[in-house]
Amino acid sequence: MGTVVTYLKQSYLEYNSRYFRGRLPKDCRVIYSDLSKLRYMGAHKATTKDGDRKNSKHIIWIDHKLRWSNKLVDMTLLHEMVHLKLFKKYGHEVPRGLHGPLFQKEMKRLAKVGAFNRLW
Ligand SMILES: [Zn+2]
Secondary structure, eight states: OTTOOOHHHHHHHHHHHHHSTTOSOTTOEEEEEOOTTTTOSEEEEEEEETTEEEEEEEEEEEEGGGGGOHHHHHHHHHHHHHHHHHHHHHTTOOTTOTTSHHHHHHHHHHHHTTTTTTTO
């Protein structure tokens, strides 16, 4: 990535320290991509070596069509960061679903600490 810190990466690092106690991996790649075929606004992928979640590599993609709005970008980014956090804990098998109660609980926690205050 060189020395240029993109808006996405900068937001990721800020949110990580502000709302996740800096516990999400700092080397996560956060990039724009064309996700229209998937009909996703964002996506998160983790690759593990031998199922070793702690040393997994992470990528977050944000659909480039959201770029006109930092609010949409940031809300999508926070959504994907919650996926990342749950992955670290549960791997690919999040109990009761990817957007189930554990995901909802985490989003509500973010709302309570003000993560969405300027975004919704
Ligand atoms: Zn999701």
